Amino acid sequence: MARARLIVYDFLMSFMWVWSGILVKMFVSKALGMGNQPKAEILKGAFSIINMFFFAFLGKITKGAAYNPLTVFSSAVSGDFSHFLFTVGARIPAQVIGSITGVRLIIETFPGIGLGPRLNVDIHRGALTEGFLTFAIVIISLGLARKIPGSFFMKTWITSVSKLALHILGSDLTGGCMNPASVMGWAYARGDHITKEHILVYWLAPIEATLLAVWTFRLVVKPITEEKEKVKAKSDHSSAFPSLGKLDYSREGASWVWQNGCLTPSPYPTARPISAVV
Secondary structure: OHHHHHHHHHHHHHHHHHHHHHHHHHHHHHHHHOOOOHHHHHHHHHHHHHHHHHHHHHHHHHOOOOOOHHHHHHHHHHHOHHHHHHHHHHHHHHHHHHHHHHHHHHHHHHHOOOOOOOOOOOOHHHHHHHHHHHHHHHHHHHHHHHHOOOOOHHHHHHHHHHHHHHHHHOOOOOOOOOOOHHHHHHHOOOHHOHHHHHHHHHHHHHHHHHHHHHHHHHHHHHHHHHHHHHHHHHHHHHOOOOOOOOOOOOOOOOOEEEEEEEEEOOOOOEEEEEOOOO
C-alpha cells in the first residue's frame, strides 16, 4: 500500500512540476508585464527557489515522493535489488507519465506557450553538458545529506541555489534541465522523444553521470567513515574500561592481572593487582 501511494505521489508531483515552471514564467512575463527584461530573469530565479522549497516540503510530507528520476535513481543505486527494481520499473515510469500528462494539458490550455527545452549544440557537447550538470548536483546532494542530515532549510537552500546556478549555466546549450522526465514530457509533445539526440543527451548522459557521482562519492567518503568508526570504537573501549593504575607485585597470594581489557591469570604467582587509581 505504501509503495502504491508513493507511485501516485510521484505522478502528481511530476505533473505539478511541469505546470509550476510554466506558471512562474507566465506570471512574471505576462501578469507582471516584465517580458524579457533583466529584472524579469532575477524575479524568475527568486520564484524558482521558492518553488523548489515548496516541492522539497511536498517530498518531506509524502515521505520520499519526487518529480525527478535522477533523485530516486541515485538512492536506488545505493539500496538493495528489490528497491532498485521498484524504482526503475514503477517510480520512474510514473514520473514520466505525470510529466507527459502535464505537458499535454499545458499545450491544450495555452496553445502558444512553446515546446520546452531543445538541444542547441551538437549531440556530444550536449551529452557532456547534461552529464556534467547532473554529476555536480548529485555530488552536492549526497554531500549535504551526509554533512547536515537534519537541517531541512539549509539543505534545501543550498540545493535550490545550486540547481538554479547549474540551470543558468546550461540553459543556452541543452536547457540545463537535469530532469529526464520533464524533458520527456516536452519531447513527447513535439514527437521527438525516441530520437538519438533525446535518448543520449537527456537520458543516458544523466544516468551515467548519476552512477559516476554515486560511485565517486562512495570511493571518497568511505575511508573517512571507516576512520571515524575506528576512532569511535577506541573511544568507547576506553570509556568502558578506564585505567586500573599500576600493578603491585610485592605481595603474595595474587593470581590475576589486568591485561588487554580483561582479567587474565598472572604468569607470576606472587603478583597481586592493587585497586584502581581513579
